[in-house]
Amino acid sequence: MNAAPGLVTESGQDARSLVIRDLVKEYRRNKPVLRGINLTIAGHGLTAVIGPSGTGKSTLLRCINRLVEPTSGEIKFMGQDLARLRGRQLREARRRIGMVFQEYNLVERLTVMENLLSGRLGYVPVWRAWLRKFPQADIDRAFGLLDAVGLERVALRRADALSGGQRQRVGIARAIMQEPDLILADEPTSSLDPKTSVEIMEILSRLAGERDIPVIVNIHNVGLAKRFAQRVVGMTGGHVVYDGPPDGLTDADLKAIYGGENWLDERP
Numbered sequence: 001m002n003a004a005p006g007l008v009t010e011s012g013q014d015a016r017s018l019v020i021r022d023l024v025k026e027y028r029r030n031k032p033v034l035r036g037i038n039l040t041i042a043g044h045g046l047t048a049v050i051g052p053s054g055t056g057k058s059t060l061l062r063c064i065n066r067l068v069e070p071t072s073g074e075i076k077f078m079g080q081d082l083a084r085l086r087g088r089q090l091r092e093a094r095r096r097i098g099m100v101f102q103e104y105n106l107v108e109r110l111t112v113m114e115n116l117l118s119g120r121l122g123y124v125p126v127w128r129a130w131l132r133k134f135p136q137a138d139i140d141r142a143f144g145l146l147d148a149v150g151l152e153r154v155a156l157r158r159a160d161a162l163s164g165g166q167r168q169r170v171g172i173a174r175a176i177m178q179e180p181d182l183i184l185a186d187e188p189t190s191s192l193d194p195k196t197s198v199e200i201m202e203i204l205s206r207l208a209g210e211r212d213i214p215v216i217v218n219i220h221n222v223g224l225a226k227r228f229a230q231r232v233v234g235m236t237g238g239h240v241v242y243d244g245p246p247d248g249l250t251d252a253d254l255k256a257i258y259g260g261e262n263w264l265d266e267r268p
């Protein structure tokens with residue numbers, strides 16, 4: 001990861017663009033889930049990935065951070081092919097990719113502050129992490145982030161005492177603590193009520209916008225995708241069938257993505 005942020009290359013991509021070429025994933029031989037994905041995602045702004053259940057949205061995100069091994073293809077990011085990294089290079093690349101999960105993935109018995117500081121684990125020496133002796137600068141940053149997500153009052157509360165919306169705020173703050181170059185969010189609002197979902201999307205897009213880093217969000221709620229994303233990618237059957245601005249997404253596109261059409265009809 002050696003390109004300077006903000007640089008625009010001759011091809012028009014900026015330094016944090018993510019370029020995916022011919023990405024294929026087969027969990028079982030000859031049964032591809034991703035069937036040759038080609039995408040260039042700009043190095044800033046929020047991209048929403050929509051599509052029916054089982055179409056491969058989570059698999060796509062997990063190939064990018066290598067929680068899942070791609071079968072073939074390239075995932076170029078900041079001068080490296082993430083699909084081919086091994087060992088230390090892979091660990092370092094992963095450290096720069098913040099992940100936000102549907103089920104939050106917090107350590108329930110630890111405090112909010114400790115969960116946030118765990119976002120720094122890739123950066124502090126093992127002995128410090130073991131003794132939970134984090135640098136004061138990290139603690140100050142964590143308090144700043146808790147303030148930014150409206151959780152300053154619960155810093156010392158255990159994660160298992162929080163509501164779903166509060167947990168997801170911790171999840172986002174923890175991802176930002178990593179100082180990521182990219183954030184991937186897999187269904188971050190699926191377990192939340194509609195109002196809290198909007199608040200979470202606002203926080204995600206605001207914090208990523210302030211840092212000028214790209215965010216890719218898998219989301220089932222098309223309304224939220226259109227409201228918060230600068231770009232929508234529609235997938236179906238392991239292919240990308242829509243790639244464009246939210247206001248370009250027509251009913252015909254939605255039918256191509258989700259199939260059928262009756263579900264689009266409004267009731268009288």
Ligand SMILES: Nc1ncnc2c1ncn2[C@@H]1O[C@H](COP(=O)(O)OP(=O)(O)OP(=O)(O)O)[C@@H](O)[C@H]1O
Nearest residue numbers: 027028033051052053054055056057058059060218
């Ligand atoms: N670890 C795995 N092993 C085998 N098959 C898997 C694995 N993970 C996902 N799959 C299969 O890959 C396909 C795509 O799953 P994926 O979770 O990527 O879809 P999705 O679009 O994110 O769905 P949802 O919106 O329901 O989360 C599904 O058929 C799923 O059963």
